[in-house]
Amino acid sequence: MDSYKFIYKEEEKLIVGEVKNKRLVDYKDLNESKLGNIYRTRIKKFLPSLDAYLLDIGEDKDGLLRSKNRIKSLDKYADTIVEVIKDPKDHKMYELSEKYTLSSPYQVLKTNKNNKLENVHSSFYRTKGKDKSEDFLKKDLDILLKIYEELEKERNFLPSPKLLYRPDRVKDYTCDYPYEIVSNIKLPHDQIIYDPAFNPDYVSEISLDLSLKNKRLVERGDVSIVIDQLEALTVIDVNYKNVDTHLSKEDMSLSVNLKALKEIAIQISLRKIKKMLIIDFLRMNKENRALLVNELKKVFEEYKIKNKIEGFSNMGFLEIVLF
Incomplete structure (x- = not known):
């Protein structure tokens, strides 16, 4: 399965999460929240x-x-x-x-x-x-x-x-979901596949992304991002690990920045990042900045991230408000 949701119960924990295109994009313990009780x-x-x-x-x-x-x-x-x-x-x-x-x-x-x-x-x-x-x-x-x-x-x-x-948080989390849902407990909900042996810790794509969830440095392929979560805002710094000598500096910056968008969206979703977000992309010209913002909007929409993109500051940082 490339995309699915899961429900996992272990003692007092009731973990739910979502894998999208073999990447973990959501993970939380429903029993931690009393909201709506x-x-x-x-x-x-x-x-x-x-x-x-x-x-x-x-x-x-x-x-x-x-x-x-x-x-x-x-x-x-x-x-x-x-x-x-x-x-x-x-x-x-x-x-x-x-x-x-x-x-x-x-x-x-x-x-x-x-x-x-x-x-x-x-x-x-x-x-x-x-x-x-x-x-x-x-x-x-x-x-x-x-x-x-x-x-x-x-x-x-x-x-x-x-x-x-x-409130039935499981039903709210799973209703009308278009892909498969797997659970290690029997639940009175349609489309849930019961698998008593299921454990997210033993699923490679889940365990790998969970290991990155709380790290400051996240490396994926040729791209690395550094995430600093402060009380009032979050700062993300985009870097590259390998230089492609076949590309000009401008084209290389655009290529790295575009590759970083998906990882940024995944980390925002996993870490539940809200409020002010500042992203320090590799420097680009005005035309490529506009292209990058358009692509970022598409990625945010794909990962259902509520946002307001304020634009690039005078110092070249992209400012975003997350809801």
């Missing part, structure tokens, strides 16, 4: 400096319920239902909201300020749902409404905190 939780205290409630959700860290995500003022030690809308980073806490959402791979329902669902007949369709039939979306909506009803029944029960709902 819905909890019945108890208030611990109010933090005046943040205008936020501190809530115990029963996980490794507490959560913050800020005023903009609240429905109304809450009583001390009261229970409330919240959704995790942001995973914590470093020493921070989970960000929570009482205006929770329920979603499938095809549509999203959101509760309003009165804790009721928005108009269910005009639910927000996700990209994957825009081409689905009305009957399909109606059945999908009925499933979400049933989940909503069950959640509301839990509102005044005990104990708290308690996890009430976890």
Whole structure:
């Protein structure tokens, strides 16, 4: 298989990933994120400096319920239902909201300020749902409404905190995928090939790319790139290992830069690089810069990298914002 997705479970880890044209382009542990989980939780205290409630959700860290995500003022030690809308980073806490959402791979329902669902007949369709039939979306909506009803029944029960709902991240990750999906566990999803012996660590293209994932220097063929990930931005420096004496300096620079585009896209995807990106390509003339940017746009589209290319700076660095 040249292109496929995989699911691998080992103890508490649930690893998913994607191989595209024999290169690993995505790899993550779905159990690390609590994003989208819905909890019945108890208030611990109010933090005046943040205008936020501190809530115990029963996980490794507490959560913050800020005023903009609240429905109304809450009583001390009261229970409330919240959704995790942001995973914590470093020493921070989970960000929570009482205006929770329920979603499938095809549509999203959101509760309003009165804790009721928005108009269910005009639910927000996700990209994957825009081409689905009305009957399909109606059945999908009925499933979400049933989940909503069950959640509301839990509102005044005990104990708290308690996890009430976890989105089906595997289904969201695999739905409508056009190639094969392999897994070492049996799952109730179509098109998944069950292979109990599958282990990504023993697949050459996966293990090789995983070994490069956290390295500063990545070498592929005649091209090498150096990646420095800082807090506010990421810098990538493009270099070459072998000089082609048959090419002029300008043509050689263009050739190396074009070869580096695919590797840059793969590393962006694997490392989950966001925000400001600065790329130091080999120096080229204005015409070749324009050609390079056009090719980069195609590569970013191929690897589904959301971006805004700002252009070359006065110092010759290509500036990009990644989302």
